[in-house]
Amino acid sequence: MATTHPTPDPTPVSDTRWLVRALVARVQLYVFLALVAAFFALPMAWLVLSPFDSQPSLVAGLSHPTLGNFQDMFRNPAVITSLLNSVLLALGTMLVVVAAAALAAYALSRARVPGRNIILYVLLLFSSVVTGSAAMVPIFLLAYDLHLINTITGVILVLAGGLLPAAIFILKDFMDSTPASYEESARVFGAGPFQILRDIVVPLVRPGLAVIAVWTIVTVWGSFLTPFILLRDPTLTPASVQIYSFYSAGGTANLRLISTFGLLYTIPVVVMYLVVQNRYGFRFYGGLKR
């Protein structure tokens, strides 16, 4: 914007002009923000409204209100099974990630390992490769040779492998910021490493554990590629893959089922987020409130 300096002292005329210009700028800003908000809010509105519409389209709206979609959906036995599979997968991966990350982060935070940071950064870099599409063929072959195809365990291990580096990275920061004197005093009183981890370190980094637990569950809940490739048996399919079955053979989407299932699929994650946020509060950094 060009700034105007027509007169050295502002006259009433230029004052009004300035006011109008400020008003226009303000209106422009709000219009822009409203557009951005609508861009993100419309899919949400679709997700919330379409399940209650007997003839949903790609337009967010409620033209034929009904609850029949839910009846139809629960008539499909795969729906509940897939949601339970998702829960199993998410909780299993969460347990593996939290337990392994806690041990690894504690060791990396306390032991003198040469090139520790380089190891961590390299792991972090490769973690995106491990669960990414590039490594899917070798992972499939590996899982096949280990007889882990078509098992929940196999999916849990692959997903955990992909999530662990970032989890260790986050948790190590929490561990680093707990004062060494806490552990030293416990050591002087005779506590061993596992006692110290259980009695002192884990309670102190609980916010960090909550963060990686929730983050793992959310990530696994939404992960598609790994379970899609490693699980062939329809009774083991998690919800994220199940959505894919609500297409006809010709590729037409069954919007009634997809929207209804989509809503159901979203609710647990939102509820969990709210519960954890209320009970622990998320913090993505270490440090202690004494």
Added chain:
Amino acid sequence: MASITVSHLTKVFPNGVRALQDVDLEIRDGEFFALLGPSGCGKTTLLRTLAGLEVPAAGQVRIGDRDVTRLPPGARRVAMVFQDYALYPHMDVVDNIAYPLKIQRVARVERRQRAAETGANLGLQGMMDRRPAQLSGGQQQRVALARAVASHPQVFLFDEPLSNLDARLRMEARTFLKRLHAEVRTTTVYVTHDQAEALALADRMAVMEGGRIRQVGSPVDVFHRPANLFVASFIGGTPMNLLDAVVEADGVRVGADLLPLPPSARGLVAVGDRVVLGARPEYAELHHQPVAGGLSARIAIIEHLGTAYLVDLESPAGPLQVVVPEDEPPTAGVAVWVTAHAARSLLYRRDTGELIGTGAPAARPAAAVPAAGADGSE
């Protein structure tokens, strides 16, 4: 309870710093022993080596009749109180005090009862279910003490436990510590950089500098007969006046003035020896007329200390300080003459910095020093 024997202890950190250099030390059973020195002198490293938190490069640590040099911290039966107290923020006071007992596998009910008793003895009744964050600094410090007491160690190790308290609380806590020690009589090693704290608390003390022990003795010994110039300048509320001097036939010459030879150095110096004359500001006097054996000076600055004045003087031999009683208020700018109590004055070799004189604690056999510290024989 146990004695502690440290021999030829050397600690080198990975970055090459030699924190302890061939340290020998004997701490007696039941003694309150202070390790005193400026920051970086190795006192905390020595304490941590006693605790087992640092592994020495060479040397031996014995607690009681056991060689603990290679034992892990938990097997040494010591308790340590850290500077930041290291109270666990997620446990309440009872659980904090009971934690050592939990590690010793004492049953929950019994350990909580014992913790409550110990806490009550240390004036913590009514706070047992609070978290450390809800306690004042002084109370936190008592919880840390209670935790150490509850673990029934052979040795207490204190790492500057009073330095996080404000001045008034520190005095109270100091008295409290001394009373606690008189009660339990557990061998105590106490690290501090505050010489007043060491003098007030310790049965005996060691002054450290640069990873070495510069003097060991009772507070009275160390205060009255600092074994070298380092200890002389480090000990005392106001630093000791140290003036370059040369020995003459009938005294020592400081600048243009001839001062009497301290009796402790009589017969041990030769005419022409280059020495340093040491006299504490508390053991010096101001005169407004010239006196024999006085050092001429001029009053520069006067500091009011409450019950006395600390007078900063300028003399041809350099700046010096004298403490003057409160009923003789000095005036800045006037010329004065300073005399030192000859019996309280000390002479040091200028080249080695060592004290000249018989009866210096460093030269005395250690066994001859009574633990009670009955000194004062000049």
